[in-house]
Amino acid sequence: MGRIALRIAALTSLLALAMVCACLRPAGAGAARPIDTRALIPPSEIAATLRAMGLDPMMPPSRRGPYYVLHALDPGGIELRVVADAQFGDILALMPALPPIAYTPFYVRAPRILHLPETADDEQGVNANGGPATGDPTRDHFLPRVLRIPDDLPQ
Numbered sequence: 001m002g003r004i005a006l007r008i009a010a011l012t013s014l015l016a017l018a019m020v021c022a023c024l025r026p027a028g029a030g031a032a033r034p035i036d037t038r039a040l041i042p043p044s045e046i047a048a049t050l051r052a053m054g055l056d057p058m059m060p061p062s063r064r065g066p067y068y069v070l071h072a073l074d075p076g077g078i079e080l081r082v083v084a085d086a087q088f089g090d091i092l093a094l095m096p097a098l099p100p101i102a103y104t105p106f107y108v109r110a111p112r113i114l115h116l117p118e119t120a121d122d123e124q125g126v127n128a129n130g131g132p133a134t135g136d137p138t139r140d141h142f143l144p145r146v147l148r149i150p151d152d153l154p155q
Contacts, residue, residue, distance in 0.1 A: 035066055040086045043068060049089060050082060057082075071097050078103060 043061040046068050050057050054075055061068035061084065068084040083093040 035086075041089045045089055046070070046084045049084070049091065053091070055080065055082070067092070 055072040
């Protein structure tokens with residue numbers, strides 16, 4: 001009985017210590033630093049940097065905290081999300097704005113397989129009545145000539 005009480009007391013004190021440590025944090029941790037807007041470079045310089053890299057900005061840069069964020073097109077026509085440092089003008093990240101599936105072509109339907117009836121007469125087609133071709137396109141089926149390779153070569 002004494003061992004169980006000792007274990008419960010040790011676990012309770014450990015839990016209390018963990019809760020106290022979770023509540024403590026260094027001074028200033030998590031506090032946002034104020035941004036001096038006089039030290040920021042203008043958005044036009046970010047756009048000029050992107051143009052020098054061969055990208056075409058699609059919108060003016062918008063500031064989000066210490067960063068500028070915008071979308072640009074690369075030479076291949078893929079839309080990129082650009083993150084730049086507002087104080088130094090460094091390009092920090094270039095990532096696709098859309099998933100790769102957005103750039104794949106869309107096909108309305110799959111290729112069709114045409115089944116053409118075979119004829120006993122290789123030189124001519126047959127008409128709708130089963131007779132020889134008459135030359136009337138409304139009554140004759142289109143049947144291409146078929147090159148037949150003999151099964152057995154003459155010896």
